[in-house]
Amino acid sequence: MDIFIKLSQFLMSLSLLIVLHELGHFIPAKLFKTRVEKFYLFFDVKYSLLKKKIGDTEYGIGWLPLGGYVKISGMIDESMDKEQMALPPQPWEFRSKPAYQRLIIMLGGVTVNFILAFIIYIGMAFAYGDTYIANADMKDGLLIENQAMLNAGFKTGDKIISVDGTKIMKFDNDINMKVVLGKAILIERNGTQQTIKMPIDFIDQLSKYEKGTLLDIRRPFVIGAVTDESTNEELQAKDVVVTLNGQAAKYIDQAKAILENNKGKTISAMVLRDQKEEQIQVAVNNDGMLGVQLAGLSFASMEKLGYYKVSQEEFGFLESIPVGIMKGKNQVVGYGKQLKMIFSPSTGAYKQVGGFKAIFDIFPSTWSWETFWTITALLSIMLGVMNLLPIPALDGGHVMFLLYEIISGKKPSDKFLENAQMVGFVLLISLLLFANGNDIYKAIVGK
Incomplete structure (x- = not known):
């Protein structure tokens, strides 16, 4: 099907x-x-x-x-x-x-x-308007796990300030392509701004690692279900993990790092349950897991938890015209840049040119x-x-x-x-x- x-x-x-x-x-x-x-x-x-x-x-x-x-x-x-x-x-x-x-x-x-x-x-x-998170509201930066991005010098927690001098106002579906096509990315890390020069063959490097999102929002550690094999009976579905072993575990990436360092141990955990904080003990298995399934949260759910402020703009018919024209213009310019990179052998972008199967996929x-x-x-x-x-x-x-x-x-x-x-x-x-x-x-x- x-x-x-x-x-x-x-x-x-x-x-x-x-x-x-x-x-x-x-x-x-x-x-x-x-x-x-x-x-x-x-x-x-x-x-x-x-x-x-x-x-x-x-x-x-x-x-x-x-x-x-x-x-x-x-x-x-x-x-x-x-x-x-x-x-x-x-x-x-x-x-x-x-x-x-x-x-x-x-x-x-x-x-x-x-x-x-x-x-x-x-x-x-x-018809759909525009749903996004204002870049200014990305207080704790982005989740960056793509190996090519890490090799280029990015880290989880970085905030993207601008690409080639153009300020990033929104975190939306276009930000990944802007970074891929960019040459100089201004970021903020731990309160300090610095510029990362993108490798000329970055697109070629991307192909050498597992495909996935380059930049993503950091998501809260929320329990979806406790598995039958888990010994952590005190954990409940919808628990929001706040700290682990006394360390901040507001996001999944923070929790993973703490659990990895505490394999086979019993540690303290602070969870938010029914809008109240509760201190419990949890057992970390030898794989660095708690034996739980994570909840898949929508932007709206994360907004309710206070993690992000999601902006939704709706446009009347006349308002949609300049918005759509600007979107189309940006896509034409972006594709022109991609084509230029494809015809520049040093970028290695030509190796990623695909045919009908690539379009199908x-x-x-x-x-x-x-x-x-x-x-x-x-x-x-x-x-x-x-x-x-x-x-x-x-x-x-x-x-x-x-x-x-x-x-x-x-x-x-x-x-x-x-x-x-x-x-x-x-x-x-x-x-x-x-x-x-x-x-x-x-x-x-x-x-």
Whole structure:
């Protein structure tokens, strides 16, 4: 069932992005009276699952879910239809249209991708608002257990003040990515500020250790249940551990360290029970455990216990517009930084490039519309940015040659464009093989 939910989200998101991207080419082509021969979701290599011709256009669904396409008459694209190109240009063909019209047609797909992402972020701001903990309220700092972060010089209890000079105002889902992409992180440790320079190959280092959250809130030690094997009968569900062996154990990480140092011993514990503090004795087993299960607490529960103040902002429709636009802008800038790192060999980020399996793995095994739209918006930005790369066979390659034509007044020859298209196609296949090869490699070595 879990795999079905993941697959459903993956295909639904991919289909939506492909259809809307190709629609971005299709609509201006039709407006400029350019003939569109095919409009396909997925690729119809040899045969298609469904197809129907309406007017001059064949609409269909292919069997190979690696993308989609529109075939525009008189355009040098991946179809490499040399027979058509050898005939005299016709008024309805792409090559017969003015350069500015061809440019608009080629930019239509990525334009739709960016518009879609911004619309999603605006909609999410309106529907879900913004839930966060103000950074100023993170009095005791963050939980940092990721080995790559520890190697970089971070410690549990650190407060993140700023990243590359930009002050961090909120602890939310974006903070991890800001730190990963940052170069200089200003932290506060024990009342003193210091700057940590991030290793240039930090993303590569992250892959060498167990995946997990880089930065997290420190959570209270609250008993969820006492196991049958436990000898600590005085402990009860919902007990909030305050101290252990006379030392502060406000957070789970503090409690673990104390228990580790007192294996096989009986120590004192102060617990908060029914809003009253009680002193009891607890036995620590040889594994440094109390024989209990921890309670999973929501932000609201931790707020009731006085650990954090959770802020919830709700936005009206008009208020959601600037909020969503800012969110989209930050995601575009963030992905641009990631792409820059991927093309910088010294960062080692290229080793983490993934293919279709990596995208599939992003989706959760439980259905959440909020998560689905968050991932879809990000993928839409990724698709838009990637398609703008000046590589022949991508929209950006066509745009590059069209801009050259508009500026110079000279149109590249069809032979040149055919050769460039072939070079771009080979390059794209190589990138596709590399990305999906990375997926296979990681699956084999377990990284």
